[in-house]
Amino acid sequence: MITKAIIPVAGWGTRRLPITKIIEKSMLPVGNRPLVDYSVQELIKAGVKDIYMVISNVEPCQVQEFYKDNLALNQYLIDRGKEDRLKLAKTLPDDVTIHYTVQDPAAKYGTAVPIAMVVKEYNINEPVLVFMGDDFIWNPNGKSAAEALIEAVGDTNDSAILGVEIEKDNVEKYGVLSEKDGKLIGVVEKPTPEDAPSNLINVSKYIMSPELLNRIVKYVDENDFGPKDQEYMVTDPIDDFIKDGGIMRVAPTNGEYLDGGSVEGWLHANNVVCGS
Numbered sequence: 449m450i451t452k453a454i455i456p457v458a459g460w461g462t463r464r465l466p467i468t469k470i471i472e473k474s475m476l477p478v479g480n481r482p483l484v485d486y487s488v489q490e491l492i493k494a495g496v497k498d499i500y501m502v503i504s505n506v507e508p509c510q511v512q513e514f515y516k517d518n519l520a521l522n523q524y525l526i527d528r529g530k531e532d533r534l535k536l537a538k539t540l541p542d543d544v545t546i547h548y549t550v551q552d553p554a555a556k557y558g559t560a561v562p563i564a565m566v567v568k569e570y571n572i573n574e575p576v577l578v579f580m581g582d583d584f585i586w587n588p589n590g591k592s593a594a595e596a597l598i599e600a601v602g603d604t605n606d607s608a609i610l611g612v613e614i615e616k617d618n619v620e621k622y623g624v625l626s627e628k629d630g631k632l633i634g635v636v637e638k639p640t641p642e643d644a645p646s647n648l649i650n651v652s653k654y655i656m657s658p659e660l661l662n663r664i665v666k667y668v669d670e671n672d673f674g675p676k677d678q679e680y681m682v683t684d685p686i687d688d689f690i691k692d693g694g695i696m697r698v699a700p701t702n703g704e705y706l707d708g709g710s711v712e713g714w715l716h717a718n719n720v721v722c723g724s
Contacts, residue, residue, distance in 0.1 A: 450575050450598060450655065451497045456562035457484055457511055457581035458504040458551040463709055474581035475510045476708050479721040482514060483708045485539065486584035491577060492544055494594035499546045500570065501581070502562035504553060511581075515539050515546050556668060558679030559652065564668040567661045575605070576661070578654045585612065585653070586720055587703025597655045600630075600699035607689070607696040608655040611648030612705045616641045622649035623683075625698055632696040635683060648698065651705050652682070660689050660696075 461473030468476075474484035488499060503509050518537060525533050540546065549565050563578060577594055585593040593610050600608040609632055611625045619641055626633040626645035635650050636643070656664070667685040690696060706717035 449495055450577055451495060452500065452572065452574065453491045453496045453498070453577040453579060453594075454500045454502070454563055454566050455484065455487060455579050455581045456502045456551075456559070458502050458553065458562060460504070460553060461582070461709075464711070464714075472504075472510045473708065475514065476582075476714060478706070478708065478714070478717045482511075483584065483717075484511065484581040485514070486586075486706075487579045487581065488515075488540075490584070490592040490594050491579065492541065494577075494592060494598060496577065496594070497544055499544065500549060500566040500572075500576075501546055502549045502551050502565060505550045509548075512548060556673070556680055559682040560664050560668050560680040560685060563656070563661070563682060564665045567665050572661060573658050575601070575607075575655055575657050578652075578656055580652050582709055583651065583705065583707040585610070585651070585701060585703040586706050586717075586724075587701060588724060590703060591701065593653050593699075593701060593703065596699040596701045597653065600697040601655055604695075604697075605657055606655075607657045607660045607694065608699050609686075609696050610651060610653040611646070611698050611700045612651050613647055613700060613702045614649055614705075616644055616647045619644040619647065619649065624649055627698045630698055632690060632698050634687065634690065648700055649705070650683075654696075657694075659694060660686065663689050 457474040461468035464473055475482040501511060503511055521537055522534060549569055551562055597608045597610055620638050623635040623637050624639055624644045624646060625648040626636055636645055663685040664682060668680050706720060707713040708717060
């Protein structure tokens with residue numbers, strides 16, 4: 449059973465300025481909850497007990513504040529006979545712990561970096577779920593992304609990647625999964641519909657085996673990309689992992705990918721969630 453998950457939420461969210469000057473991107477509201485909480489709650493439902501969040505070195509950290517018990521609010525609700533709202537104010541079950549790792553925005557940059565930081569700091573040597581903090585899969589009447597990934601690996605020690613089904617005419621904006629017999633061969637970036645190997649897109653939701661996690665740590669530690677050279681992209685060690693015989697299973701989902709990274713995506717996410 450997979451009981452650990454990594455969620456990177458650091459960064460300035462520069463595509464969403466000026467609002468991200470005062471609100472962390474992962475805390476932008478979709479409906480009545482912040483973006484990141486959709487992933488947190490589905491991971492909890494899938495059996496995760498330890499969540500490792502990589503946060504920016506700013507204080508106060510809004511993510512941390514959100515997942516704390518607000519004792520003053522709780523007392524206010526009790527004093528005014530609104531105990532029925534206490535469960536809404538409690539954002540984490542008692543048996544779930546969020547661990548925080550601080551990432552300096554001036555340090556190494558890219559999707560591989562926060563994963564490597566967590567693995568090293570907590571000496572993780574077991575499979576973990578990895579979700580980004582500013583998007584989620586909306587599938588209220590079906591399997592969650594976490595459930596689909598866990599089902600894909602089953603009793604194996606393999607890694608897995610989520611593949612979101614979209615219309616093939618729309619694949620040109622995404623990385624498209626190439627697979628064979630349910631296993632990832634590679635990711636084709638922004639192909640034409642005619643050249644796309646499938647209609648499954650990569651949305652950076654994974655199960656990562658210890659072997660893959662160690663490769664990510666090695667990739668970050670052994671490369672010294674300058675700030676203007678290239679990002680430390682997690683897809684690089686994933687590609688090497690597959691080329692060397694590592695197995696990454698593809699977990700398809702017909703849930704809708706909702707992204708808060710752009711104003712248009714965030715508005716669409718609100719329309720979908722609030723209209724359901």
